[in-house]
Amino acid sequence: MMDKPINRIKEVLEEREIKQTWLAERLGKSFCIANSYVCNRRQPSLEVLFEIAKILNVDPKELISNQTSH
Numbered sequence: 001m002m003d004k005p006i007n008r009i010k011e012v013l014e015e016r017e018i019k020q021t022w023l024a025e026r027l028g029k030s031f032c033i034a035n036s037y038v039c040n041r042r043q044p045s046l047e048v049l050f051e052i053a054k055i056l057n058v059d060p061k062e063l064i065s066n067q068t069s070h
Helices: 009-015 020-027 031-038 046-056
Strands: none
Touching: 009 020, 009 031, 009 046, 020 031, 020 046
16 A cells, blocks of 8 residues: 655645645635645645645645655
């Protein structure tokens, strides 16, 4: 069984003190959708991931964690 990729959107938002509602507005998506990305209930498409990276001004690689332990 393969591990699901875990995104780091939540960590980046917290580091920058950015609210999920702000991100949802910038993405043009509902809060529920943005929240599901942030809480790893749903993984954004690559296109959306790149858009989030652009909005947050980070390298898209910073939003992806393939580590299984901290």
